[in-house]
Amino acid sequence: MTNVAVRCHSIRLVVVTLCILLCAGCSVRRVVFNEVVTSEQVNFIRIGQTTMLELAEHIGAPDEVTESEFGVVALYNWGDTKSAALDFGALARLVLPYAPTMTLNKTGITPEQFQVVFDPQWTVRAYGFSRRTTDEPVVWFWPF
Amino acid sequence: MLFSKPLAGIIIVLALVLTQGCVVTRGTIGEPLQEEAISAIKKGTTTMAEVVSLIGAPDRIVRGNDREIFHYYYYDGKSPAMLLLLLNFIRMDIKSDNLYVFFNRNGIAEEVVYGKRTGRTQFRLWPFGD
Numbered sequence: 363m364t365n366v367a368v369r370c371h372s373i374r375l376v377v378v379t380l381c382i383l384l385c386a387g388c389s390v391r392r393v394v395f396n397e398v399v400t401s402e403q404v405n406f407i408r409i410g411q412t413t414m415l416e417l418a419e420h421i422g423a424p425d426e427v428t429e430s431e432f433g434v435v436a437l438y439n440w441g442d443t444k445s446a447a448l449d450f451g452a453l454a455r456l457v458l459p460y461a462p463t464m465t466l467n468k469t470g471i472t473p474e475q476f477q478v479v480f481d482p483q484w485t486v487r488a489y490g491f492s493r494r495t496t497d498e499p500v501v502w503f504w505p506f
Numbered sequence: 507m508l509f510s511k512p513l514a515g516i517i518i519v520l521a522l523v524l525t526q527g528c529v530v531t532r533g534t535i536g537e538p539l540q541e542e543a544i545s546a547i548k549k550g551t552t553t554m555a556e557v558v559s560l561i562g563a564p565d566r567i568v569r570g571n572d573r574e575i576f577h578y579y580y581y582d583g584k585s586p587a588m589l590l591l592l593l594n595f596i597r598m599d600i601k602s603d604n605l606y607v608f609f610n611r612n613g614i615a616e617e618v619v620y621g622k623r624t625g626r627t628q629f630r631l632w633p634f635g636d
Contacts (some may be wrong), residue, residue: 389594392633396601396623414619423604423621427568427575434570444633452592482571484617 387452387465389445396425396440399476404489407478412486417478430479433487438476445469446503468505527589530629531598535581536565539605539620547607547618554613561605573616578605582624586631601627 403421406412414436418424424436447467455461475492543560546552557576558564564576585598601623608617 387592389596390633391594391596393598393600397626415617418619418621422623423606423619425579425602425604427570427577427606429568429570455591480571484571 387447387449389447389449391443391445391469393443394441395443395473396438398440398442398474399438399491401491404476407486407489409487409489410481410485414478414480414484417486421476424478432479433482434480434484436478436480438478439473440475441471441473443469443471444502448503466503466505468503470502527591529585529587529589529596531583531585531587533581533583533585536579537562538580538582538624539578539603539622541622544605544618544620547615549615549617552615554609554615557607557615564607573611574609574613576605576607576609578607579603580624582627584627584629586629588631595631595633597630597633599627599630 399421406420407417417436421438425439426437428435428437445467447465450464450466451462473492476489477492478489479487481487539561546560547557552560554574554576561578565579566577568575568577580603581600582602583598583600585596587596588594589596603622603624604620606617606619607615608619610616
């Protein structure tokens with residue numbers, strides 16, 4: 363074998379080993395609930411004019427309707443839960459009959475809500491989003 | 507013979523290798539809402555009892571603006587997963603259908619609000635992106 367061929371073989375081995383090490387014990391979970399309601403989608407709402415039917419035509423039926431002391435409230439819920447884990451013990455599974463667990467895990471549950479309050483004539487009295495979270499990366503296992 | 511023994515063996519091993527660690531899960535809550543039954547509700551004429559006979563008893567009864575509101579819902583979740591020796595990907599997509607029937611003080615249907623999202627629920631494995 364020439365020197366070049368030996369070097370190529372070694373590089374390939376290093377790359378494959380690195381890939382295995384990077385993916386070893388990596389676990390990515392994601393749960394998406396309903397579709398996001400954006401502020402652009404609700405731009406059409408006019409206080410005192412838009413009715414519940416018009417709202418449903420634009421963004422669908424709410425997930426919940428409830429009564430508050432300010433009037434009937436329609437709630438739209440959605441969420442994007444991301445969880446990632448890195449199990450350093452996973453590599454041992456390749457060579458040992460027993461795999462020790464050494465895991466770092468982070469889960470971010472972000473329930474979000476769009477709330478619309480109606481007056482007794484079923485027109486919008488007020489509306490707003492719940493506390494919006496910034497987009498977190500899907501893979502982020504560091505829990506500290 | 508259609509396949510020789512070695513070829514059949516290779517196909518079986520390939521199929522096992524390609525599908526090992528694959529998990530497909532589906533979960534639902536409630537019954538799908540029948541659109542024919544929903545369209546049979548006529549505003550101003552259909553009574554509360556007729557709505558119940560068409561669609562069934564509501565999942566929730568809400569009172570709002572001095573009126574009764576029937577709420578029917580259906581949830582559909584699809585979750586594919588790939589559980590390999592060193593790498594796991596799990597994704598779940600859940601969507602809901604909601605139907606509200608608003609009744610006036612005489613128990614007659616006044617308004618029907620229906621939204622269907624479950625038709626867009628997908629088996630998506632890749633957890634990255636939108």
